[in-house]
Amino acid sequence: MTEPATTIDRRTLDLIENALLNVRFEMDEVVRRAAMSPMIREQHDEFPMICNRRGQMVVGQFGSYIPGVVEHLGGDLAPGDVILFNDPYLSQGSITHLNDWCLVLPIFHEGHHVAFSSMFGHMMDVGGKVPGSQVNDADSIWEEGIRIPPVKIVEGGRLNRTALDVILNNCRAPEMNESDLMALIAGCRTAETRVQELCDRFGVGAFEAACDALLVRTRDAMAQLIRRYIPEEKVTFTDQVDDDGRGNGPFDIVLTLWREGDVCHVDWTGTAAQAPGPINFRINEGLCKLFFGIYLIMAFDPEILFNDGVYEVFDVTLPEGTVLNPRFPAPVSNRLNVHVRFFDCMSGALGQRAPDLAMAAGYGASPYFVFSGEDAEGEYFQFVELLFGGLPARARGDGLDGHSWWPLFRTTPVEYAESHHPIRVRRYAPVLDGGGPGLHRGGAGVDKEYEFLSDGVFSVNDDRTLTSPWGVAGGRAGGRGSKHLVRADGTEVPLPSKFDALAVRAGDRFVFRTAGAGGWGDPLERPAERVRQDVSDLVVSVAAAEAEYGVVLGADGEVDGPATEARRAQLREGRPPLAAFDFGPPALPAEVFRRPA
Structure with missing residues (x-):
């Protein structure tokens, strides 16, 4: 420099x-x-x-x-x-x-x-x-x-x-x-x-x-952060992207981190070969360095100005022919599913040496919805919307509900969508029990229901439907995403997380649920009053409050102190040691969700 x-x-x-x-x-x-x-x-x-x-x-x-x-x-x-x-x-x-x-x-x-x-x-x-x-x-x-x-x-x-x-x-x-x-x-x-x-x-x-x-x-400033938080011993973490939209997957994303002096080595060797479908992420080496720098800055010292000054203190290995460095002409249009795993892997690697500094996994995608066709006047329309999901819990506190990975992004106002396009938003709420339980709760995903007011076609891309956003330091995994179509006659059709140009008729409805995020820390240590507030805010159910957090609510919705103390003692008794990572239930096979004929 x-x-x-x-x-x-x-x-x-x-x-x-x-x-x-x-x-x-x-x-x-x-x-x-x-x-x-x-x-x-x-x-x-x-x-x-x-x-x-x-x-x-x-x-x-x-x-x-x-x-x-x-x-x-x-x-x-x-x-x-x-x-x-x-x-x-x-x-x-x-x-x-x-x-x-x-x-x-x-x-x-x-x-x-x-x-x-x-x-x-x-x-x-x-x-x-x-x-x-x-x-x-x-x-x-x-x-x-x-x-x-x-x-x-x-x-x-x-x-x-x-x-x-x-x-x-x-x-x-x-x-x-x-x-x-x-x-x-x-x-x-x-x-x-x-x-x-x-x-x-x-x-x-x-x-x-x-x-x-x-x-x-x-x-x-970045060199100081690296000396403080990056271990000299190599640490490796693996996460997965569900699929590539063409029936292939899952795809491993493998990160190995270590420090030599002031330089952080970032090695993606072991990452899956480039996908036949468009989840490949053609990342620039400098952009890779910047993302790592931004992660460390935002996690540990947000006062630092992030710029290209970070380049000299990172060394990056991006094997060619992988989902992180595909060869031309590999498709790349839905690359953000891999992009977000980039951050999850970094948190997972850092968490192995310093769990108090780690975040859980988030909703793991950049969910989008595209609806197009001709309106009542015969004019072509196209409505495109990005959806958000649960952000990870961390040592500092709860994850955010229904938030974007990119801090400055905003949701499309319902009034705008309905004023300019033949669509009605019937429901827009957090996914109940979508956030991973923990001392700090993972953020909940988005539960959004659209009604089509015109014939047309729609496309969707999302992830974390087959795998779960993992929890850390005793926190539990967050909820997976799901999609289904409700035909005008009431027939429900489960859908995969990725599909193109599915034909719909006026009166059909589409339910888009994004994934939540993992929790951080022991759920039984979460203050009972916080759990009661989560139930009041409709992000945690009464049943999950008792089963996951050991918090018993009375008929009036208030915390039953003696019953809660007894329930928590019962849940602690004989349970195994808290896991450093909770990856949730086994991954679902892709065959569970198929695009309808």
Whole structure:
């Protein structure tokens, strides 16, 4: 890493750091106000970044890939340029599926290149064989939509209309995509303006020195976390993804961690070979390092600014031809099932040496629902929604109910969904007993019921239907997800967690239940009043309160103290020692759930 060429005082460094953090959030807000699709406007599936002139991320969320993109274009950059791309294989896995369109804008100050701004956002549809473009039964990336190599979509301030028309002509929702693309450009332009203002105020030298100093500071802070929490002895943990949407699975995700000096070694050797179906996660090595850095920062020291300064203190092994590093043209559209196991494996590995610092497993996917067809006026519609699930319990407290893995994501308001699409949300609640019991309860999944008001087709992707999100330090496993269709005549049809374009009629209903999360610690140590509140909040049943937590409630719903004390003593008597990990009941065979003919 380059040390700062110019010394910079602490006060100026703090001013520039906080200004850049504010710019990062301003970029978000500009995009959300200008975008059209619910994926970005309502659910906030977009991510900003500001980099130094070498392309290293200084503030942001998704790590830098910019040097490779610039190299692809032969280093030809000029004021007013905006680069667009979405191909995971041509961006070394920095963008991980085709729905994410990424923009890179070089920032100049008085003719000198000083920085980059960048954003990516999830486009509602990018072509491919099914609406929404996240194809469950794809056998190659060619079926998943249009592949955009790095191209100047704006050159010297002038929109490349021909290239944009070709791209939009391959999408089912061109107007929304164009609106969202222009919103992303506006977000990048916002950062351009603010960085130029910082250079005007402090000078280019001070700005560049601050960027370098922030990278070095993060590197040094991360090295301290690694020395404190990563063991020198190798630890290995294995988790599984249920299936790939094409009947194959389960797929092992294997992580081995250890430390040598200040460097954390992250080795994925033993991970399953790439899947025939689209769960493959084409991760960039730098992005892998960033995710580990973010995990350690958020778990142990959230005050640290995460940026590309983490790169020097991680060494990553990503065997080629696995679900974490597939060979072209492996399909990748539903890669987040593997992505989230990435975090579960890290928690499982760390928990073997320091259970007090470990989290349980979460809902383990990025559940989505896509409904499309023609409305009563004969107009094509497409509704896309991300669902959430239970977040893990940890030593600090309970997991969150019905929450996203990505902190800034939001649920689509029911009013928006029902106002713009022929669909009605009949129920939206936490899954009863979905969170793993523990001293700290795992988060509950989401129980959502949709009624279709028009004929159409719908697709779903989820996971943790066959396996359970595990608990730690005596906590119990969380509940699995489930799906079923209720036909208008009342017939119930169980469904798998992944399927494409299932035909439905007006009046049919779909019940989507996501997985919960594992618990942390002994459930019999959970304060009885907390359990009573869980029952009142409809996340724990009266029966589970007694069976899992040993809490007996009276007819008035209040805790029966003597009965609870006796019940807990009874449950403790003769029970085996608490397990470090509870993986739940045996995995279900995939044959349990089949798409109806």
